[in-house]
Amino acid sequence: MSPIREMLSETGITEQQWRVLRVLAEFGRMDTKTLADRSSLLFPSLTRIAATLRDKKLVTQTRDDKDRRRQFIEITAAGQRIIDERSPHAAQIVAGFKDVLGEDDYERLLDLLERLDPGAQP
Amino acid sequence: MSPIREMLSETGITEQQWRVLRVLAEFGRMDTKTLADRSSLLFPSLTRIAATLRDKKLVTQTRDDKDRRRQFIEITAAGQRIIDERSPHAAQIVAGFKDVLGEDDYERLLDLLERLDPGAQP
DNA sequence: TAGCAACAATTAACATGTTAAGGAAATGCT
């Protein structure tokens, strides 16, 4: 992941914060549990990351009126902008993996990892 | 690594502390730089881990008399005992990876990872 | 309806990764 981290260091955003933003950008507003699932984070981590992102005005948090234990998180325009600006670069980095291995071996690698840890990243 | 972490949780030792102890058990007394290399740790991490292990009486630190900036680290009998007691179990867990994938695919996986990140774990 | 179990989030406590800044000792050069 180091090339990704490098790219992100310019933005002052970490790998995990990036992951959360990407999930929000892709799927839109969602509750915390779903967000934790989709970004592969534990709740305590998500709590802190959400707080950080909120402070940076990259997401907004809103309580569920029906069940006030719950909350929803949504990406802001500023957050979306970060994703939009960087995701081509990120995609290119990931494509680099395929370049190194070749399409076939890349798939093979994903297969092997999947078998080691089924469902890790569906 | 989660099965490994599980095993270690019984001993009150973390994954990285375990790694440091294993390297020391295998190669014996060595300077910090070599230890950091062999256990894939950055210096600041190693400083803290060494301090923790020293507090637990699992390693000893000694200054190099010729160059007092340097120090050597050595595993104690207590540390060695932990390794001896747990390493069969750990080996068995690693063998589990091979069981899941089979010998051939296990080697294939190591190959692919090596190509992605040459020299990560020689 | 009062009381309690279940659930969602948060906080706490500890260990680590990571980058940057500091401090002490050794080296090199004048």
Place this chain on the structure above:
DNA sequence: AGCATTTCCTTAACATGTTAATTGTTGCTA
């Protein structure tokens, strides 16, 4: 010798993973 540089290690500051304890809400049930 005197001083800048380099080297080795430590601290600091921040973000995260992890487990456990806590807080606030719901909802069920006696």
